[in-house]
Amino acid sequence: MIYKIFPVILFSFFLIFSNPEVYSTPETSIKNQTAIQIKPTFDSKEDSIYRSLNSNNFDLPSLEGFKEALKGFYSLKEKGIIQKDILTLVDFSLSSNVKRLWVIDMSTNTILYNSLVAHGRNTGEEFANSFSNANSSFKSSLGFYATGEIYKGKHGMSLKLDGLEKGVNNNARERGVVIHSADYVSNEFIKCNKRLGRSQGCPAIPKEVLNNIVNTIKNKSCLFIYHPSRSFQEVLASVS
Structure with missing residues (x-):
């Protein structure tokens, strides 16, 4: 047995x-x-x-860019680096001839603004494809930023930015990378030149939306400049 x-x-x-x-x-x-x-x-x-998302009659951002922005937004909010429930997403995978900046109220999931935005003159022609954190590069920098204070500069009303990613955009304040308005950011410029005008590295926006956008996002809100050439793992590794 x-x-x-x-x-x-x-x-x-x-x-x-x-x-x-x-x-x-x-x-x-x-x-x-x-x-x-x-x-x-x-x-x-x-x-x-x-x-x-309540589109508010605006086009929605891409799902990929929005998801990357959302991950960083939650992380930065938890750490207290940003304080407002406002997320600004710039999608540099898109043509400069379309509105590729979104300001989103995360407390209500509502898109407040959707605007044209310029990239740096050495970042590309119609499409952005080359980025830098270096002084005098005249290139845009990708990644997460905390918005700063309003000041009056050579472009008039402007908003300072603090880059949060070491080696990627942390030289933003030193470089003078700010949000300002410019005549070359307009549909009229696109019609005449077949592409939007370009900045020296600043995310420049149209004059008619400057006041509303800047006053909405100023003082410690989250700005994310997206491009699919970077993975979120790279972003996490560089956020200071």
């Missing part, structure tokens, strides 16, 4: 130890399930927020 039972017992032990899901405590099982569920849950949240 023992000879008949022993092989069954031996086989049962083999099954238990060869299957970590069977041989686990309830605590371990919960941890494994949590680890598996974290990413899908967060992705689902981003998708849900995107689907619930």
